[in-house]
Amino acid sequence: MTDIVIFVGTESGNAQMVGEALNDELSRLDHDVEIIEEFDDGLAVLDGHETVIISCSTHGLGELPDNIIPLFEAMEQEKPDLSHMKYGVIALGDQTYSDTFCKAGKDMDDIFAACGAKRVGDRLEVDACTQPLPDEEAIDWVKEWLTLL
Numbered sequence: 001m002t003d004i005v006i007f008v009g010t011e012s013g014n015a016q017m018v019g020e021a022l023n024d025e026l027s028r029l030d031h032d033v034e035i036i037e038e039f040d041d042g043l044a045v046l047d048g049h050e051t052v053i054i055s056c057s058t059h060g061l062g063e064l065p066d067n068i069i070p071l072f073e074a075m076e077q078e079k080p081d082l083s084h085m086k087y088g089v090i091a092l093g094d095q096t097y098s099d100t101f102c103k104a105g106k107d108m109d110d111i112f113a114a115c116g117a118k119r120v121g122d123r124l125e126v127d128a129c130t131q132p133l134p135d136e137e138a139i140d141w142v143k144e145w146l147t148l149l
């Protein structure tokens with residue numbers, strides 16, 4: 001059993017739906033799961049966690065969802081040492097935005113790596129144009145991800 005925290009960055013709920021689907025699946029597999037969607041306290045959400053999944057959409061032209069910006073900015077400014085942490089990324093986007101496809105998920109990936117955390121597995125990039133059921137794709141991804149922890 002692993003303690004897993006899911007950080008959700010969302011504007012209109014898809015990344016949250018993915019987070020909840022992962023929560024259900026991971027709980028069913030007897031992991032201890034917490035979902036976090038509020039990041040107003042900046043780095044505090046990182047305390048005590050060693051295994052993280054980031055489920056994050058992209059908005060504007062390649063921008064982070066508003067709710068997760070405080071975490072990103074605090075990490076960028078303070079560069080906490082996350083060398084003890086493993087993480088996975090599910091980036092939600094839309095290929096129509098070809099220049100900024102999944103950019104916020106990629107930015108979250110980069111900032112965790114820059115702080116020394118180790119990404120487990122490949123980043124999942126979900127295209128809203130071709131994948132109407134991101135939660136199903138995410139569940140398939142997390143089953144594989146668990147084997148790599």
Ligand SMILES: Cc1cc2nc3c(=O)[nH]c(=O)nc-3n(C[C@H](O)[C@H](O)[C@H](O)COP(=O)(O)O)c2cc1C
Pocket residue numbers: 009010011012013014015016056057058059060061062063065092093094095097100101102103128
């Ligand atoms: C106004 C708007 C801007 C968007 N900009 C981008 C973008 O720059 N890059 C991208 O890959 N997807 C973009 N998307 C697509 C969203 O990331 C995608 O629909 C995602 O599933 C939304 O997830 P959410 O409901 O968790 O916010 C945009 C969507 C909207 C409505």
